[in-house]
Amino acid sequence: MRKFLLFLIKIYQKIISPTLPARCRYYPTCSAYARTALLTHRLPTALRLIAMRLARCQPFGGHGVDFVPVPMYRYHFVPTKWSHSCVFVDNFSYQKRQNKLANC
Structure with a gap:
């Protein structure tokens, strides 16, 4: 499951993301955050972190630097x-x- 999600993120970063204008509110971007979370945390924790980050990534959400917490x-x-x-x-x-x- 983890490898499949990493594969989807890689496809998004290489094919879809370059065609869209830059509009990310956070550093690192949500796709980079998701990749780091999947590589450093267990799958349930990583999915929870990714869901929380995507919920915050909206016009009325926050902005700035938001790194993946240290496991x-x-x-x-x-x-x-x-x-x-x-x-x-x-x-x-x-x-x-x-x-x-x-x-x-």
């Missing part, structure tokens, strides 16, 4: 030996660190 559920606390007790890392860095510790 905090992907971050873990990892204890460190430095002065700070722990740091945030993403899943990729966390798995990489676990592999290094397993090889020692």
